[in-house]
Amino acid sequence: MDDITLPKAVENFIAATNANDANALAAVFGDGATVHDDGKTWTGEAEIHEWIQGHLIDPKIVLTPTSFAGDRLVASGDGEFPGGPLSFAFVFGIKDDQVTDLAIDPV
Template identity: 30%
Template structure:
């Protein structure tokens, strides 16, 4: 099965995560970017960096997108997620602003 095409900047973000490049992945979020990980919010560069080191890129995370869709201005990516912290199917809901990710919500499938 061919992986679905991801829109920019999500395609480059996923590539950075999958190669373990935490600095590049974090840089996709502006200074006031938000990660909502199953209801726990991390706001701003410092909080996202700490969260990612513990639970995302630093946990050797890898995203395998299986479906991409839109919900209004949001981009919804269903994915397989594997890491040393948690593994399982997840849904990532992105709100982008140009080449920045304004918010990334990780929710149940």
């Protein structure tokens, strides 16, 4: 990650994920944000909190960025889940240093 320049919102997302900090993760998302992951969509604060807990906090995900271009981060994700580490693409919509939309797909 030394040579990868990331927008502040993406830096905050990675730092909060790697710290396993649900409150800091929730603060990364703006009002009315949407997350698309595992074929489902989570919208708004309550649903995104549910997604954060189930998909990032409970499995203790740690992200290691490998590239960033445009709005797309590719990172290796490891944690307490079978088959890890796995590579994922995170496509961020960002406004005013907050995530407005996030789509995650395996790479």
